[in-house]
Amino acid sequence: MxxxxxxxxxxxxxxxxxxxxxxxxxxxxxxxxxxxxxxxxxxxxxxxxxxxxxxxxxxxxxxxRVHTDYSLGFPVDLGASWLHGVCKENPLAPLIGRLGLPLYRTSGDNSVLYDHDLESYALFDMDGKQVTQDLVSKVGETFESILKEACSLTTPPHLHFCGLRAISMVFDRRPDFRLHGIAHKVLQWYLCRMEGWFAADADTISLKCWDQEELLPGGHGLMVRxxxxxxxxxxxxxxxxxxxxxxxxxxxxxxxxxxxxxxxxxxxxxxxxxxxxxxxxxxxxxxxxxxxxxxxxxxxxxxxGIENKIILHFEKVFWPNVEFLGVVAESSYKCSYFLNLHKATGHPVLVYMPAGHLARDIEKMSDEDAANFAYKQLQRILPNATTPIQHLVSHWGTDENSLGSYSxxxxxxxxxxxxxxxxxxxxxxxxxxxxxxxxxxxxxxxxxxxxxxxxxxxxxxxxxxxxxxxxxxxxxxxxxxxxxxxxxxx
Incomplete structure (x- = not known):
């Protein structure tokens, strides 16, 4: 044959x-x-x-877990929304470029906030008092120093440490890094943002994960459409x-x-x-x-890990013209983070992004209660906030098709x-x-x-x-x- x-x-x-x-x-x-x-x-x-x-x-x-929702009349990503590494080396860059899809760069390389730069933000305490930019920057420098010191721990091997334990050990070795009052609360907010990056609580993340993560150059770009x-x-x-x-x-x-x-x-x-x-x-x-x-x-x-998004759509913008808003508190669990989509897309939308334990707790709520929870966090810092006209809520942890956000x-x-x-x-x-x-x-x-x-x-x-x-x-x-x-x- x-x-x-x-x-x-x-x-x-x-x-x-x-x-x-x-x-x-x-x-x-x-x-x-x-x-x-x-x-x-x-x-x-x-x-x-x-x-x-x-x-x-x-x-x-x-x-x-890539899910663009159009129910508000414009596209909003309930799942992945960034291109991590805005460069020609990114394998998705040729496809995104050929489609003519615009990106809004939210961070350059090596930012302490990962996908954001400390260039366009407004942080407030629980009483609605804005934290000075000078203090936020200084605490950011301290946070970077703490992470570098933590990653230098070698006995026992630092890969066996969780992030929270490593930070505690750094404070024992370097008491001058300990912060108090509002500075401590700002440090907790930085920790909150890091937990959001890994979609997990700091006491479960390997320090090695912080220390050896590889990132493509070019910073981080939000997919505008x-x-x-x-x-x-x-x-x-x-x-x-x-x-x-x-x-x-x-x-x-x-x-x-x-x-x-x-x-x-x-x-x-x-x-x-x-x-x-x-x-x-x-x-x-x-x-x-x-x-x-x-x-x-x-x-x-x-x-x-789990990180969710609560999309709050308002009739008009009433918040500062910054990329993100934050609420600082005594613990990372009580801190809040809002992404301002108006800067990138022109639509009056804020995105509340809880991660880890907080995200799991919010997933137990109804969508209405979850949206109200996020709105109340916003009212803490902006008492004149108007009521959202629409909301969307993701459930990546309890969704039987995902059972989590990412690894x-x-x-x-x-x-x-x-x-x-x-x-x-x-x-x-x-x-x-x-x-x-x-x-x-x-x-x-x-x-x-x-x-x-x-x-x-x-x-x-x-x-x-x-x-x-x-x-x-x-x-x-x-x-x-x-x-x-x-x-x-x-």
Missing amino acids: DSQVKSNRQLQRAPCFSSAGQRAEASPSVIVIGGGMAGLAAARALHDASFQVVVLESRDRIGG GYRPVINTLAKGLDIRLGHRVTQVVRRYNGVKVTIEDGRNFVADAAIIAVPLGVLKSKRIKFEPRLPEWKEAAINELGV YDMVGKPHEFYERLRIPVDNIFFAGEATSMDYPGSVHGAYSTGLMAAEDCRMRVLERYGELDLFQPVMGEDTPLAVPLLISRM
Whole structure:
């Protein structure tokens, strides 16, 4: 038998199809589980490489933790909203540039506030008295010194310290760093903002996570029109099945079988798991045979944080023309942070962003109560605040499709768990921000892992069929000319 004919017949043995009789015509085939940034990036790459791809998404929408809401009459991101690393090295930059999507830069490199600079802010105490900019800057310098001192701790190894314990040890060694009165409250606000960056409480974050985090250059840019255009572009022309919640993944010598909630099955040559880490932790997806112990350890030992957004839409602007407003208090739990979207988008919107324990507590409230809670924090500093005319509230921690916002390093756990989570198991591949060794918790990290999983999958499947062309360009190698990013800064 002609080898090419034999190869073609082999390729037709594992098409994507469901037990309902919907059968695809082409192969090789891949099932992508999860229609977020990573899953769509993987599906797009494999589709463009002539694979038969079906995306199974449990929600009634695509995007996952990237969710641009238009119900207020303009786009607002309830999930990811920043491009972390406004530079040509960012893998998302070419796509964002080609789409002509504007960015509003909120931070340069190496800011103590991560995604903000201390250039446009207004902090107040609980009595509504504004904190002087000079004091905020001085406390910021002290906070940086505290973090540097904490990261120099070597006995025992600092990777086993939580951030809060490390700061306490620094105060023991350097009592001159201790602050009192309003300065102490400002320091707690800095800690609150750092907890917001990692979406976790300081007593659960590994100090190593602070010390060795890698960031792309160029600072941080807010997506002025939201991330939805990027998601839509990646999804164009793909076979996406919404409302398809996966309950089981069976890997076999000749392919995979994926079962969804209503009992229907899909089979293919391989599968890419691109669901959030929180969903993997919940064990709602059963793997047969069971995943190796090293893979389960990575799932169990990586942390999942929570940061939510409470969007307050007002009839008109009544607050100072600054990028963010803050309330300082005796503890980071009682501090508040509001992002002023009016600076970037022109719409009269403030975004309250609780993280960690506070976010979990607020998730127990109704949307109305959560919006009132945020509004009361605002009234503390701006007594003349008008009542919001609309509100939106995210629930990333309790949403069964996410069960958390994004990953972080837990105390005493090696950073290598991210890489272990990414490594394939037979013909099952993994993608998502929690599989990014260098850029976990970021949209571009998720996007990159989707591309990596697609390339690993392509190589493995074609190798199996003896169709791998070693001289064929790697997917994504033929990158079109970059278009400059549209960046503003008010």
